[in-house]
Amino acid sequence: MSDEGQFATDLYQGTAEYYDRYRLPYPASLLTHLVAGTHLSERGRLLDLACGTGQLAFPLSRHFAEVWAVDQERDMIETVRVKAADGGVEDLRPLASSAETLEAQPDHFELAVVGNAFHRLERDLVARRILRWLVPGGYLALCWSSSPWAGGEDWQRSLAATLQRWQRELGAEHRIPERTDRARRRRPDPEVLSAAGFEVCGRHAFTAKHHWTLAELTGHIRSTSFLPPAVIGDRAAAFDADLAATLHPHDDGGVFTETVSFAYDLARKPG
Numbered sequence: 001m002s003d004e005g006q007f008a009t010d011l012y013q014g015t016a017e018y019y020d021r022y023r024l025p026y027p028a029s030l031l032t033h034l035v036a037g038t039h040l041s042e043r044g045r046l047l048d049l050a051c052g053t054g055q056l057a058f059p060l061s062r063h064f065a066e067v068w069a070v071d072q073e074r075d076m077i078e079t080v081r082v083k084a085a086d087g088g089v090e091d092l093r094p095l096a097s098s099a100e101t102l103e104a105q106p107d108h109f110e111l112a113v114v115g116n117a118f119h120r121l122e123r124d125l126v127a128r129r130i131l132r133w134l135v136p137g138g139y140l141a142l143c144w145s146s147s148p149w150a151g152g153e154d155w156q157r158s159l160a161a162t163l164q165r166w167q168r169e170l171g172a173e174h175r176i177p178e179r180t181d182r183a184r185r186r187r188p189d190p191e192v193l194s195a196a197g198f199e200v201c202g203r204h205a206f207t208a209k210h211h212w213t214l215a216e217l218t219g220h221i222r223s224t225s226f227l228p229p230a231v232i233g234d235r236a237a238a239f240d241a242d243l244a245a246t247l248h249p250h251d252d253g254g255v256f257t258e259t260v261s262f263a264y265d266l267a268r269k270p271g
Helices: 016-022 028-037 057-063 074-087 123-133 154-169 179-186 189-196 214-221 229-250
Strands: 045-049 066-071 092-096 109-115 134-145 199-212 256-268
Touching: 016 074, 016 214, 028 057, 028 134, 028 199, 028 256, 045 057, 045 123, 057 066, 057 074, 057 092, 066 074, 074 092, 109 123, 123 134, 123 189, 154 229, 189 199, 189 256, 199 214, 214 229
Parallel strands: 045 066, 045 109, 066 092, 109 134
Antiparallel strands: 134 256, 199 256
């Protein structure tokens, strides 16, 4: 990924508990649409790359005979392992590996999904690898969701400004490579997938309203790669107090309402 910036391999270290508790689930409308649109046999394999704590692997698992949940962060994979055992999900295989080094057989998976992470991978390399791993006619879905600090509401703009200020104060401005967004604007994901040999099928968008509490927002922030607990460190109390004071004027009965955007980009392996 020489022209796109290199992400560190431990950006999410220590975030798994927050990630599992405070990341919003993909809505049922998106998952139902994805299942229907990929014509699953109900007997195939699912590959969830950069799976986090299983936000896609678990809700989709009932449509597959086997699920591979893959993430390079071992804390994430351990959480997936515990959740699978506690939930009696027997055919889920947690694997600690990067997408770039994962070993899998050709024509092995019916569907591959990547949730909020394709931009962090070596896109050209990973797209070619996924194409080889999919069965002929299999699908890849790049799934996305918006962040609470990315919207246009007054509280969202205040939140974004506060997070940027704390990133500067904590010296965390450069945890995310600056070249990534430029690279995606220059070569959008569908162009990368098409170059790898996929048939690009289009984007499907969904929305869902969510009412955040202050505690949920502070937990969600700690699930990120730019202000995880390891970065906030012993400034946690000060950070939480500053965030509460900043957002207090926008408090609507103890909640902050967001219309969350969800989407998936679908591509198909010819055949």
